[in-house]
Amino acid sequence: MPLSAIQKVATAQNGVGAFVLPCKRITLRYCDWAGSSKGMNAYLKTQLGVFAKRNPQIEFQVYKKANDHPAITAYYLNGHQKSVNVKNMAPEEIREKLELLRNSSPEKNKRVPAKPVTSINENVRGIWSPFHGAKIKI
């Protein structure tokens, strides 16, 4: 056999062809008695429907947990989740938190190290080589 093949699996490049939003599910927790849920209850009554209609790719779940602060949890495609405690927040602030969770990547927040950029694509200009081009005579 002069040639054999190396088995691989094509890797995803989300957004190159189709874009799949990483956020797949958002759960909203509220309490119908405690004061810290006042803003959350107002948000659920007035604004959540609009937000859910604008984001059909996300599944929304609303549930009551008595005597507890309201919270939002987002679940992502890779199995990670992120939670935000939204106690005493106004509906407008809750909307901002929801958008933050919807737009964020599932990875943990981390510092971007000052490393050179790496790419899987071929270099357009080629890589400089000391072995090619004009020879320097010493």
Add this chain to the structure above:
Amino acid sequence: MPSPHPYEALQSTKLSALRARLSLPQRFPLQTLARTLIHPSADPDPAFNNASLSVLGANLLGYYTAEHLLCNYPRLPMEVVFAAQNAYVGPRALAIIASEWGIEAAAEPGGEVEPGLLQFKRLRPGEGIPAALKKQVPWKWNVTQTHRIVATDEFGSPNAPPSPHSLASVPVPMEEAAQSFVRALVGSLHLHLGAPLVKRFFKSHFLSRHLDLSEMFDFRTPTRDLSRLCAREGFEAPVARLISETGRLSRHPVFVVGIYSGKDKLGEGAGSSLEEARFRAAAAALKAWYLYKPLDVTVPSSTEGELDTTKWKPNMVDCGEVIV
């Protein structure tokens, strides 16, 4: 009831979220989407499971990948074509795609389960792999390359894969169920929305994935293959020449060797010995030949259902890889 009633699909938030996530149009029914998530191991009734849809989807995926590879890379060796098929639409690739679409599995299939979950009968811990999933007898005992092309599946695999219909009520691993879902989804898209949309879906979700074909070659004797190739194509016999070197007597020498056929440089490689550099140069020359890509390719399926066939350009057909 072994699987949820189709009526319940209309109430499922998971299903409508999945449909929107994949940018499928509203006219694609949720009941069908729910059916693609039911593996035959959960529901043996072929009217309610995805077996027939996944057979259709597997054929479509194999066809669209094959025409893409064969038209865009007409000189690709068959071994690499099979491996590339496996990389794009093989079982492992499809299972990964399903998880990237956010498919979650039900703990146990049943009529009361949320229809947006993947339903299949799980393998019990301690139980071996069921007989249907074990390696079957090969298609044929003396397998030739021609036989692999003509008679086996799109991956050139030595054994027949288990038929979806044969897995009714058989416990399966999640990978098997997830790949059947992706195939069934493609099959059902073809039935409900037609071929043009499936081609667009295939292009955006499958062909857009990154696969570097030049990393899939494993040459044993590249220098011999190259001299056979030059003899076959009527080029002058290849000659290796040293282009540049440094540190020949040091611990880390570097040699840059080019392979020439007459005055044309076919390939170039660098290595820490003359032999290594020559082999790399020959492999580079062979890859440059095998990975030739014509401009303006029209795939056969692009003329399906078209009345105007003037856009069609016949594709290049190569005589094949070097036989040593």
